[in-house]
Amino acid sequence: MDKRDVFVQIDQMEEQMGTLYSELGRMKQHIKELLEENKRLSLENQQLRKLLKDVDHADAELPLVPITAAQAKEITGEGHDNLARLYHEGFHICNVYYGHLRTEGDCLFCMSFLNK
Incomplete structure (x- = not known):
């Protein structure tokens, strides 16, 4: 194996690691957005259940x-x-x-x- 081949392989590996790192960053951002949406939907669900429970208890129409x-x-x-x-x-x-x-x-x- 030639010294030049070793440096070429190292450059290729470095490029691949950079690509993987940027991909990891995109995935991390996507996970953050999903967690925010999940939290928002959980709170909304909780509020809607509470509202539904309150409506069920107030059967009399005003x-x-x-x-x-x-x-x-x-x-x-x-x-x-x-x-x-x-x-x-x-x-x-x-x-x-x-x-x-x-x-x-x-x-x-x-x-x-x-x-x-």
């Missing part, structure tokens, strides 16, 4: 009553509270990353939205 302005303001406050709850559960509520898991601490976009 008559429809028009909403006053004060009640509308209270409902808007509920929406803000729900978003705050989602944020504290670890999800983004900003328009940039809405619904994604927060993996690196607080998000400035989300925080600015909550402080409005």
